[in-house]
Amino acid sequence: MPFPARAGDPLAAIDTPALLVDLDALEANIAAMAAFAREAGIALRPHAKTHKCVEIARRQLAAGAVGLCCQKVSEAEALLASGVGDLLVSNHIVGAAKLARLAALARRVRVTTLTADAAHVALLSEAATAHGVTFEVLVEIDAGDDRMGLGAQSLLPVARAVAQAPGLVLRGLQAYSGPLQHVRDAAARADAAAETARRAARARDLLEADGLACPLLTGGGTGSFRDDAGAGVLNEIQPGSYVFMDTDYARNRDRDGGPYRPFAQSLFVRTAVLRARPDGVSYVDAGAKALNLDCGMPDVAGRSDLSFTKASDEQGRIEAAEPARAPALGAALHLVPSHCDPTVALYDSLVAVRGETVDVVWPIEGRGART
Amino acid sequence: MPFPARAGDPLAAIDTPALLVDLDALEANIAAMAAFAREAGIALRPHAKTHKCVEIARRQLAAGAVGLCCQKVSEAEALLASGVGDLLVSNHIVGAAKLARLAALARRVRVTTLTADAAHVALLSEAATAHGVTFEVLVEIDAGDDRMGLGAQSLLPVARAVAQAPGLVLRGLQAYSGPLQHVRDAAARADAAAETARRAARARDLLEADGLACPLLTGGGTGSFRDDAGAGVLNEIQPGSYVFMDTDYARNRDRDGGPYRPFAQSLFVRTAVLRARPDGVSYVDAGAKALNLDCGMPDVAGRSDLSFTKASDEQGRIEAAEPARAPALGAALHLVPSHCDPTVALYDSLVAVRGETVDVVWPIEGRGART
Numbered sequence: 159m160p161f162p163a164r165a166g167d168p169l170a171a172i173d174t175p176a177l178l179v180d181l182d183a184l185e186a187n188i189a190a191m192a193a194f195a196r197e198a199g200i201a202l203r204p205h206a207k208t209h210k211c212v213e214i215a216r217r218q219l220a221a222g223a224v225g226l227c228c229q230k231v232s233e234a235e236a237l238l239a240s241g242v243g244d245l246l247v248s249n250h251i252v253g254a255a256k257l258a259r260l261a262a263l264a265r266r267v268r269v270t271t272l273t274a275d276a277a278h279v280a281l282l283s284e285a286a287t288a289h290g291v292t293f294e295v296l297v298e299i300d301a302g303d304d305r306m307g308l309g310a311q312s313l314l315p316v317a318r319a320v321a322q323a324p325g326l327v328l329r330g331l332q333a334y335s336g337p338l339q340h341v342r343d344a345a346a347r348a349d350a351a352a353e354t355a356r357r358a359a360r361a362r363d364l365l366e367a368d369g370l371a372c373p374l375l376t377g378g379g380t381g382s383f384r385d386d387a388g389a390g391v392l393n394e395i396q397p398g399s400y401v402f403m404d405t406d407y408a409r410n411r412d413r414d415g416g417p418y419r420p421f422a423q424s425l426f427v428r429t430a431v432l433r434a435r436p437d438g439v440s441y442v443d444a445g446a447k448a449l450n451l452d453c454g455m456p457d458v459a460g461r462s463d464l465s466f467t468k469a470s471d472e473q474g475r476i477e478a479a480e481p482a483r484a485p486a487l488g489a490a491l492h493l494v495p496s497h498c499d500p501t502v503a504l505y506d507s508l509v510a511v512r513g514e515t516v517d518v519v520w521p522i523e524g525r526g527a528r529t
Numbered sequence: 530m531p532f533p534a535r536a537g538d539p540l541a542a543i544d545t546p547a548l549l550v551d552l553d554a555l556e557a558n559i560a561a562m563a564a565f566a567r568e569a570g571i572a573l574r575p576h577a578k579t580h581k582c583v584e585i586a587r588r589q590l591a592a593g594a595v596g597l598c599c600q601k602v603s604e605a606e607a608l609l610a611s612g613v614g615d616l617l618v619s620n621h622i623v624g625a626a627k628l629a630r631l632a633a634l635a636r637r638v639r640v641t642t643l644t645a646d647a648a649h650v651a652l653l654s655e656a657a658t659a660h661g662v663t664f665e666v667l668v669e670i671d672a673g674d675d676r677m678g679l680g681a682q683s684l685l686p687v688a689r690a691v692a693q694a695p696g697l698v699l700r701g702l703q704a705y706s707g708p709l710q711h712v713r714d715a716a717a718r719a720d721a722a723a724e725t726a727r728r729a730a731r732a733r734d735l736l737e738a739d740g741l742a743c744p745l746l747t748g749g750g751t752g753s754f755r756d757d758a759g760a761g762v763l764n765e766i767q768p769g770s771y772v773f774m775d776t777d778y779a780r781n782r783d784r785d786g787g788p789y790r791p792f793a794q795s796l797f798v799r800t801a802v803l804r805a806r807p808d809g810v811s812y813v814d815a816g817a818k819a820l821n822l823d824c825g826m827p828d829v830a831g832r833s834d835l836s837f838t839k840a841s842d843e844q845g846r847i848e849a850a851e852p853a854r855a856p857a858l859g860a861a862l863h864l865v866p867s868h869c870d871p872t873v874a875l876y877d878s879l880v881a882v883r884g885e886t887v888d889v890v891w892p893i894e895g896r897g898a899r900t
Contacts, residue, residue: 162900173626173900207842229843249843250803250812252859255544274804277858306804306812306844336841432621433645433677441621441677446871448898451823452840469823470707471578471870472600472620473677487648488623499842500817504875504898526897527819527875529533529544 161507167516169490174430175448177505177522178492181512183424184214184401190421191383191400192221198387203227203246203376205398206237208499210524211508214401215240225268227396231259232528238266239523246296246376247271248332248396250278250306256529257281261289270294270374272332274308279319279326286325294329295320299361301335301354301377310360314368321370330374331365333358333392339381339399340406344413351378351385359391381410381418404498406453426459426492427501428509431485432473438481444493445469450500456493466493503527532878538887540861545801546819548876548893549863552883554795555585555772561792562754562771563592569758574598574617574747576769577608579870581895582879585772586611596639598767602630603899609637610894617667617747618642619703619767621649621677627900628652632660641665641745643703645679650690650697657696665700666691670732672706672725672748681731685739692741701745702736704729704763710752710770711777715784722749722756730762752781752789775869777824797830797863798872799880802856803844809852815864816840821871827864837864874898 162173172178195202204218207229215226215237225244228234234245245267251260263269264286273279273295286293297317300307308316321328335354341347358375365372378386378395380403386392399407402425410418429444446469449456456474458464463479476491478484485491495501502508508520533544543549566573575589578600586597586608596615599605605616616638622631634640635657644650644666657664668688671678679687692699706725712718729746736743749757749766751774757763770778773796781789800815817840820827827845829835834850847862849855856862866872873879879891 171626173624175898175900177898249814252801252803252814253544255542275858278804281859305841305846306806430623432623433649435677443620443623446821446823446868447874450817452817470676475676487646488652497817503818506897506899526877527546527548528877529546 161519163509163516163519165516165518169511169514172428172509172516174428174490175444176428176509177502177507178426178428178509178511179402180424180426181510181517183422185217187401187421187424188217188221191397192223194383195395196222200387200392201394203394203396204401205248205396206524207233208398209401209502209522210236211520211522212237212239213520215242224394227398230528231256231263233524234263235259236524238263242267244268245270246396248334250274252278252281257285258289260293261285261291264291264293268294270296270329272296272298273320274298274306274316276316276319279316279323283323283325292325292327294327296330296332296374296376298332299357301333301357302350303335303337305336307332310364313361313364317365317370318368328370330372330376331358331361333361333375333377334379334396335377336379339379340410341381342409342411344411344418347382347410348385351382352389355386355389355391380407380421399498402498402502404453405457405494405496423494425495425498425502427456427495429474429491429493431487431489431491434484434487438478438484440476440478440484442474442476442491443472444474445472447471448504449474449493449495450497450504452500453497456495459492459494461491464491532880532890534880534887534890536887536889540882540885543799543880543887545799545861546815547799547880548873548878549797549799549880549882550773551795551797552881552888554793556588558772558792558795559588559592562768563594565754566766567593571758571763572765574765574767575772576619576767577895578604579769580772580873580893581607582891582893583608583610584891586613595765598769601899602627602634604895605634606630607895609634613638615639616641617767619705621645623649623652628656629660631664632656632662635662635664639665641667641700643667643669644691645669645677645687647687647690650687650694654694654696663696663698665698667701667703667745667747669703670728672704672728673721674706674708676707678703681735684732684735688736688741689739699741701743701747702729702732704732704746704748705750705767706748707750710750711781712752713780713782715782715789718753718781719756722753723760726757726760726762751778751792770869773869773873775824776828776865776867794865796866796869796873798827798866800845800862800864802858802860802862805855805858809849809855811847811849811856813845813847813862814843815845816843818842819875820845820864820866821868821875823871824867827866830863830865832862835862
């Protein structure tokens with residue numbers, strides 16, 4: 159499949175729909191998070207599930223990231239080309255085929271993964287020994303999100319099982335809460351982050367009192383990184399969305415009550431007007447197959463007078479506050495996705511733009527619904 | 530990217546998440562729609578945006594389809610390998626790059642596309658003459674869906690512009706209503722289909738009274754095809770979802786008040802349990818990047834006691850009515866997508882299963898957010 163643009167193209171030459179990243183904003187975001195982590199004295203392990211793109215991973219590593227997170231074995235495989243040496247597959251991996259692939263990765267780089275179940279520990283150990291590799295393992299705790307992690311009362315048997323299992327090394331704890339990232343009010347978000355930190359500290363203390371090492375306490379995300387670092391418990395943060403941002407993160411409030419904007423919006427879907435109705439209703443060539451809509455409709459960048467109100471598979475409906483200012487047939491609009499990660503996963507490539515010119519087009523090596 | 534299974538594999542060997550099609554059900558669906566169209570004396574042009582897969586298109590054509598619909602130029606390009614000779618790109622195409630690609634297609638097969646705007650007709654004509662090809666054109670009417678089509682009062686100037694434009698041939702009218710397909714009550718759905726037919730008949734009569742030919746009246750879909758054919762106005766139907774079905778179509782009611790099941794559910798997402806909590810909550814490896822959730826959560830096939838209640842990017846939460854019957858760590862579940870088209874678009878391949886064995890794995894040539 160050919161890419162929708164070539165280096166040197168003006169914006170007008172980009173075929174639509176296309177996923178665009180503003181390079182100035184992307185670079186500023188990568189630099190800002192790296193500077194924050196450096197100054198806060200906390201390790202930064204960006205979550206690559208957001209972008210699934212080798213070139214962005216390379217830039218995060220060059221800025222000082224200690225490694226990457228991935229959510230899938232296929233993502234980890236795709237992102238090896240970034241030169242990453244320390245990969246956290248922050249998910250629970252099951253199945254002989256996938257564990258064999260995880261073992262193949264562990265022959266090339268340091269691989270850490272999660273568990274929360276003694277029976278699962280046995281599967282990981284069996285795969286590691288069968289393939290002659292070592293998996294480092296984090297026990298996932300319930301960080302306040304009621305998902306896959308363990309409460310304090312169930313933690314020790316699983317951590318002990320990891321520490322004793324052949325082929326496994328207990329590296330510490332994963333304390334990530336997804337819902338906390340999207341708590342709108344800054345004070346409530348800080349309280350939730352403090353609760354996650356308390357749970358992490360308690361879990362670490364339980365491990366250490368039992369004679370188990372816990373060198374790594376990792377978690378945190380784009381919504382909570384300042385509070386996570388401030389709490390002084392996690393020694394690593396794993397934010398992902400900060401490279402791109404989206405309208406869902408834009409709904410968070412900052413401490414002053416204003417919009418939460420520690421990072422610039424860098425990600426856009428470029429779309430063209432296929433039909434400009436005389437009544438000011440327009441249809442564009444980006445619908446449910448070009449935008450993930452689970453977190454709502456996209457915004458139209460720079461045009462608060464235009465609302466994206468509905469999507470079919472391949473078309474979006476745009477309504478203009480003033481019909482006379484509706485976009486014309488063929489006009490291009492830049493949409494701000496409501497949820498960056500699953501929108502990026504739809505695309506084969508990311509058109510990186512500097513000002514009004516295409517600088518480079520990057521493949522999204524890990525995209526799609528993969529194993 | 531390797532496929533998640535190979536021909537001859539047992540189900541248990543399929544890596545997850547994977548998109549599965551039950552071949553017996555798929556073949557029965559293709560045969561049933563073809564038989565319906567043959568007996569009703571109406572042409573069948575399946576919408577390939579549903580599957581984007583050359584092998585399924587081939588089977589639809591072999592069963593007697595007169596051609597295919599596509600929604601994108603990239604889909605049309607990808608589906609040429611099916612041997613299709615008559616392609617309807619049922620969308621409004623703008624932009625020099627995309628029109629050049631449409632012209633390249635028109636050198637190989639008969640290409641028809643849509644318009645509803647005299648300025649757009651000029652763009653189509655310019656591209657056709659510049660590239661030395663002919664585009665056949667349908668004027669899209671408002672079929673009752675208030676989308677891109679024209680009302681009767683605006684129709685004639687556009688139809689005349691098509692008929693007079695160099696490089697264009699007026700082939701007729703497109704009268705498709707998406708919302709009508711999902712009207713739940715059978716009688717209300719029949720009424721809506723009758724309204725679409727009335728609009729189509731009125732538009733055709735206006736054209737013919739003006740001396741314009743209208744050999745093709747096309748529209749209709751999986752929810753309305755019986756009513757569309759029964760109304761006797763459309764001479765072609767363009768259903769897509771009938772090959773797969775989904776939970777959204779399952780919410781339609783049939784004339785007897787029971788579930789709308791003219792076709793069998795053939796499409797599933799196979800997923801594995803990554804975490805089986807002692808309280809009966811499970812997490813599987815299919816979330817918002819493996820399932821389109823705009824029409825709600827998926828069902829768990831054959832397990833009405835299990836509910837898929839929430840999704841993060843790469844994980845889905847399953848709650849069991851009886852915790853003792855919750856699936857075990859590593860167990861596989863088959864999910865019924867809520868909306869087939871945008872779910873299929875997420876995958877690189879379709880694992881075609883006959884009974885308990887993988888028969889063949891098909892690439893989904895047109896998948897992804899393409900131009």
